[in-house]
Amino acid sequence: AQSVAQPEDQVNVAEGNPLTVKCTYSVSGNPYLFWYVQYPNRGLQFLLKYITGDNLVKGSYGFEAEFNKSQTSFHLKKPSALVSDSALYFCAVRDYNNAGNMLTFGGGTRLMVKP
Amino acid sequence: KAGVTQTPRYLIKTRGQQVTLSCSPISGHRSVSWYQQTPGQGLQFLFEYFSETQRNKGNFPGRFSGRQFSNSRSEMNVSTLELGDSALYLCASSLVQGRNEQFFGPGTRLTVL
Numbered sequence: 001a002q003s004v005a006q007p008e009d010q011v012n013v014a015e016g017n018p019l020t021v022k023c024t025y026s027v028s029g030n031p032y033l034f035w036y037v038q039y040p041n042r043g044l045q046f047l048l049k050y051i052t053g054d055n056l057v058k059g060s061y062g063f064e065a066e067f068n069k070s071q072t073s074f075h076l077k078k079p080s081a082l083v084s085d086s087a088l089y090f091c092a093v094r095d096y097n098n099a100g101n102m103l104t105f106g107g108g109t110r111l112m113v114k115p
Numbered sequence: 116k117a118g119v120t121q122t123p124r125y126l127i128k129t130r131g132q133q134v135t136l137s138c139s140p141i142s143g144h145r146s147v148s149w150y151q152q153t154p155g156q157g158l159q160f161l162f163e164y165f166s167e168t169q170r171n172k173g174n175f176p177g178r179f180s181g182r183q184f185s186n187s188r189s190e191m192n193v194s195t196l197e198l199g200d201s202a203l204y205l206c207a208s209s210l211v212q213g214r215n216e217q218f219f220g221p222g223t224r225l226t227v228l
Contacts, residue, residue, distance in 0.1 A: 034216060043119070043205055043219035090158065100170035101146050101209055101217060105158040 002027040002095050006106035013081045013113055021076040021109045023091030032094040033074040034103065035065055037087045044090065050074060061085070081113045117142065119220035121206050127226045133194040136223045140187050140208030146170075147189040148217060149181060152203040161204075164189055165211075193225075201227045 003026045013019045025031055032051055036044040048059025055067045065076045074091060088110050092103040120139045128134050140147050149161040160173040164183035181191040187208075193200055203224050207217035 036219070041221075043221045044207075046216045046218060049216050100163050100165070101148050101207075101215075102160050102163055102171045102173070103148070103150075103217065104160070105150075107157045 002031075002093050002104045004091050004093050004104055004106035006089075006091055006109045008109050009107070010110045010112060013111070015083050015113050015115050016080050019078050019081045019085070019111065019113070021089050021091075021111060023074045023076065023106055024072050025074060025091070025093040026072060027093055027095040029095045029097035031074075032096055033065075033067065034092040034094075035059065035063070035074075035076050036090045036092065038090065038108075039087050047076070047089075081111075083113050083115055086111055086113045119206055119208050119218055121204075121220040121223050123223060124221065125224045125226075127228065128196050129228050130196055130198060132196050133192065134196060134225060135190055135192045136204055136206075136225075138189045138191075138206030138208075138220060140189070140206075141218055144208035144210055144218075145187055146209045146211060146217075147183055147187060148207045148209075149189070149191050150205045150207065151175075152205060152222070153201075158205075161191065196227045198227050201225060 005024045034049045035047040050057045050067045058064045088108050090108050091106040122137045146165045148163040152158050163171045167183045178194045183189045203222045205222045207219045209215040209217045
């Protein structure tokens with residue numbers, strides 16, 4: 001079985017400050033990891049993924065994430081937050097040993113960036 | 116390229132009715148997955164289709180079913196609707212299974228009265 005935990009329901013940060021949204025995962029094999037963002041009344045928008053290779057992954061809109069196998073974490077980061085980054089963020093995992101594209105999502109973290 | 120489209124965007128039904136939701140994937144994408152999003156349960160996987168075959172199924176009752184057509188378009192059906200089926204139903208497509216990310220549609224908001 002695979003699972004994802006996002007320990008913070010909400011993260012508050014001031015505009016211009018760095019932000020981190022935390023994610024830990026559990027899979028039986030090696031993970032494929034993803035971050036998605038959801039704006040109100042919209043579907044999920046892909047930000048970045050870790051498949052293999054460099055532990056630091058760069059994605060859209062200046063976001064990056066660091067894969068840490070020993071800590072089974074995949075935290076989302078951005079050096080300087082924008083008010084427009086305020087949204088709901090989801091971490092997701094897929095075990096590459098499993099056939100198909102089934103993603104298991106974390107519960108989501110609401111990011112609030114204040115001017 | 117056009118994104119994933121879902122129809123209808125909003126739907127209101129009453130308990131006991133059935134509903135069919137439609138999803139058109141991005142051109143060339145052969146894998147279509149469905150997810151249910153609710154405030155209480157979050158995002159939960161319903162099922163995935165690839166080349167008209169169901170590849171995976173989530174932990175949902177048999178009232179939830181789906182299919183995929185030869186053009187990769189997919190439909191999901193919920194029979195005998197219950198109040199708890201009220202949710203945002205999201206469809207996602209990807210090229211093939213595996214390392215490719217999934218692209219999500221805007222969702223269908225189903226309200227069961």
